[in-house]
Amino acid sequence: MLEPIRQVNADGKREKIAAKALEDYFKGWKLYGTPRFYFSDFHICLQWGNGRENYIGDLEVKWLKTDSSRPAIFPFNKLQQMMIAPPYTDNEHSYHRICFRFADGIAMVPARELAHIEPVFHTRWDTQERDLVVFYDARSRPEYWHNLVINE
Secondary structure (H helix, E strand, C coil): CCCCCCCCHHHHHHHHHHHHHHHHHCCCEEEEECCCCCCCCEEEEEEEECCEEEEEEEEEEEECCCCCCCCEEEEHHHHHHHHHCCCCCCCCCCCCEEEEEECCEEEEEEHHHHCCCCCEEEECCCCCCEEEEEEECHHHCHHHEECCCCCC
């Protein structure tokens, strides 16, 4: 059976765990959950005190069960959605991000960094569903790597 959108209960639980860890790690970040089936998981706001905050982009959390020695797979259609809806602001720190959660740390990658990667067809082993994806190798861009281990 083909599924137009795949979302399981564990996704929401893991997203909340990651959000808490990221808010603690990136000082001043406040993550607001987005509606179900929105193109990203969270809106990121930077808090300035006295109840002031600025929107600095969206965040997609990709929870991987492997370590960073293996490339991550990211859906090309989701990347397209992130790229056609950029945050409109004059702040250089405002952009959409993808957090690849590996077993040994995270890669916090600007979505625009994946935009130049040529997509390839990939077939899921469990559903045999064929999708266009991009592969991201965390070792290729060490400047996006953080030694933040997020566990369930």
